[in-house]
Amino acid sequence: MTLAYPLNDARVAPPPAALTGVMDRLGVRAGHAKDTEIYAQGDDVQYLYRVVSGVVRTTRLTCDGRRQVGDFYYPGDLFGLEPGPDHRFAAEALSDCVVQSVRRTTVRTMAGDAELDRAILEATSREMARLQDHVLLLGRKSAREKVAGFLMQLAQRQPGGAVMLPMGRQDMADYLGLTIETVSRMLTQLQGDLIVEFPSSRRFQVKQWDALEDLAA
Amino acid sequence: MTLAYPLNDARVAPPPAALTGVMDRLGVRAGHAKDTEIYAQGDDVQYLYRVVSGVVRTTRLTCDGRRQVGDFYYPGDLFGLEPGPDHRFAAEALSDCVVQSVRRTTVRTMAGDAELDRAILEATSREMARLQDHVLLLGRKSAREKVAGFLMQLAQRQPGGAVMLPMGRQDMADYLGLTIETVSRMLTQLQGDLIVEFPSSRRFQVKQWDALEDLAA
């Protein structure tokens, strides 16, 4: 029995081969301008999507206007994998981006091969792992830990020197269950502790990986 | 496009037929005493489980001892449906309980029928819906709203008059990302507002369903 859960590679690993194959062959490309909706909260779940370029975020709005960001999707990531008949989260273009999509029914009829069913299951499972991590993050972590954990996730995706932050402070805040002010304060604090360095507000570099890992807990 | 998300029936609906069939035929029953582990965090994912009697909780521990409760499972519910090769949450008997299990590999070889694959997918999807709701709950709700929402969930499961609370205050707190004191205060507050009534600490009755729904948002 392990007790430490330092990193979740669900976020890094590529999607299952069977799905990328279908996407490659049948995916229809469409461009989406920054901050436009790809599908809305409440829409029927009909398509399966893949990011080609740019970044996508999923969000959910409560009736009184509070916003929760579900996740961010990068080139190569699948999204729109939702269980129910309708989308509980909306998907929006975080930046100008290109997205491929195929009808779910197409995917299903292409199947019969359990191969593809299993691939969807695997992709869904990966989505679940993200959600589980998100639950722990939101439920039991301090602001500082949340922000540190978030930066670590990003840095894992873009290994090497400088890491880009495609999203603004508000998106981070809504992902972490914080306010922009708190996010900003934690960032300057982490920078003050020489754990991370921000040459500009949308770009950073990890200075002490071990300290960041410790914090993210 | 709908904006309000009052209730999630994922929690109420029965599991897919194909799986209950396999469980009925092949499930091996085992008793578990209160507060004992059914599987541990980090264990290999090998079985699929179903609650026969009693209640099960899933929990995750951070290295520094903070605890997050994943969910509570009632008779008829499937659990142990986790994506990765190892369990990220442990499962424990909340009360003395009886649990049925089948090997995943058994389930898989029984398949080939896509029927069963789809059933697992559906069950997994339902699990995801729970997680999505949990994320919203933890990220963007006040203590009062969290507790109200929790009570509503329970009441939906056990329609009719008195609702039992199988779990203690600590388990509620760890599910909601709060402390026992805060949970307790919110309960007395909700009772003071005549929204709900506690004849004893482990049993309650909803007095104003509409007010409770409003609160849960």
Added chain:
DNA sequence: ATTGGCGCTTGACGGAGATCAAGGTCGCGG
């Protein structure tokens, strides 16, 4: 170069919820 606007940071302050510390209640074994 000037201006305006937007996104980010910073400060001062207040409040929701955590922490610390007693009690209270209930159920069980003696």
Added chain:
DNA sequence: CCGCGACCTTGATCTCCGTCAAGCGCCAAT
């Protein structure tokens, strides 16, 4: 019936983070 222990509630205080309000830096349009 009594007493012990686990669980729950309640109160006092503290602290982290949210709120409110400037101020700053950067880019784009005039």
